Amino acid sequence: xxxxxxxxxxxxxxxxxxxxxxxxxxxxxxxxxxxxxxxxxxxxxxxxxxxxxxxxxxxxxxx
Numbered sequence: 001x002x003x004x005x006x007x008x009x010x011x012x013x014x015x016x017x018x019x020x021x022x023x024x025x026x027x028x029x030x031x032x033x034x035x036x037x038x039x040x041x042x043x044x045x046x047x048x049x050x051x052x053x054x055x056x057x058x059x060x061x062x063x
Contacts, residue, residue: 018026
């Protein structure tokens with residue numbers, strides 16, 4: 001058990017922190033992907049909402 005603990009500590013000593021530029025570029029990529037996904041979901045919500053309303057109107061008028 002102690003060997004596992006010491007081996008884990010040795011592995012953690014080899015881990016390097018990312019550079020500031022890497023952190024900022026990944027953060028920017030994440031924000032861009034989130035904005036694109038939000039726009040896509042908003043567009044799909046608008047399209048499917050209009051389709052639903054059209055079907056509901058057609059069925060309401062028929063009955």
